[in-house]
Amino acid sequence: MDKQNTIFPVYINSWAMNSALGNTLNIAKQRLAEGFSEDMCPENAWLNDGKSTVVGKIKSPLPEIKGQFNTRNNQIALSALLTIEKDVRAAITEYGSDRVAIIMATSTSGISDGEQALAIKNTMGEFPDDYHYRQQELGNLGEFIAQYLQVTGRFTPFPRLALLVVGFLFPPNVY
Template sequence: MSAAFACRLSRPGVVCSLGDDLETIGQALFDGERGLTSSDAFTPGHPLPLGRVTGELPDDSQWPKDHRSRNNRLLALALKRLESEIEPLLKHVARDRIGVVIGTSTSGIGETEQALAVSGREGALPETFAYARQELGAPARFVAERLGIAGPCYALSTACSSSARALASARRLLKSGQCDAVIAGGADSLCRLTVNGFISLEAVSDKPCLPFSRHRDGINLGEAAALFVITRETGGIQLAGVGESVDAHHISAPRPDGSGAADAMRQALAMAGRDPAEIDYLNLHGTGTRLNDSMEAAAVATLFATPPGCSSTKALTGHTLGAAGALEAAFCWLALDQGRLPRHVFDGEHDPEIASLPLATTSAAPARRLRHALSNSFAFGGNNASLLLSRTE
């Protein structure tokens, strides 16, 4: 079977703790190299493993102050890596027919934290402060203004499924005829709010995380930006199906039986016209928390009689929150392009109390050619999203 409508995902522009070019990122991804560094930048005196971007980012000192944020600097570098796709797009497609959809959960809140540290509770905020850069729509405005795009422009913020939903939204803009191309993806940067927020939930591990291990004790946090140019072109790697559900079980905990997560995967398969047995790789949400991994294993077991090779790449990059959906879609793109499975890195101690999964713990070549990959993003409030990517060549 084939999907009634599909759209082409360009070669992605990506910056994360594994690097900022696809060759370097792919090498680390397939070799299972963790991009985590120990830092107490957000938790003084309490170092944590973090997926920090350590490479040089574009200088924002001459940008309008509304745009000066680490989030936008990450996006600017991702856009630079997309130049070969964007330049011909801007020449051949009317700019009011190009949309921008960005997923984020932090936007420029890190810069607001710095401003408040300077001003204190009573002092005036510094002249460099701009409220607009912390608004959730700020990253989408930044991309549109930087490229001179005049089509639909907005951000989505559904916590950890934000940028997966941004890609799903881009697909709808194309299918509905509102756009001829969409630049879509996500960006989130590390800041005190998110790091300490997750600590308050007792969800952060002091050690490199161990998704699906019996010894797992929480997540590592990270930052990233990942962008695609999405068009109606045929061929290449297609966003063939999307699935979205909201189970609203709890403000931060997942529904234990995984039914909402399974529903999102089921929808993506149905939209793409694919059976579970056709999926060659499953990128797990796999945060490394007790509840999430248990729920996701149950959801996978519900849907797949024999699950495909799978992995959680958050052990390599940290959980990049609003950027995770687009980042891991980029990893699926790389898997389909290179014909290799991203490595699952943990201590090898499978949890006997959850459904068994065929984790890709070695760099051995897959038994069959990779044609279809499914990527999961499950967020607070039961905001679930699954994306199905298919290689057509």
């Protein structure tokens, strides 16, 4: 059998999200139907021409993360993961830590933390002690989730997408 040209189905075991639309599918559906989300906020200082615009800001409480992975981006992803962690851990137990792939998406890659650190550097002359450039790299989220779950399979960041964490399983005996 030619594994390189064979298509195998991939099953989505569980998925989660956290965005300005909400942190559950039901909340997101409700807010879409109503045409209103309390996490959509007017901002006056974002556009070059000074006009007001609306931006999404997650207002729900986020879990605390310590160390090099402490970014708002990772906190948002972890908040989504925590809602499906039981399913993900069950899949890891059943299939092994090298057989579970974590596929996640983000729209920021921790850039807001970099902006805050740069503002501190501009004021104080140096970056804060807890800041490192790699916190805003695209792979930071994947590294964090892989380390948090202690999985050794693949991790793939997808920038500019709405879903934050999706658990996938590779079919057995494929790779």
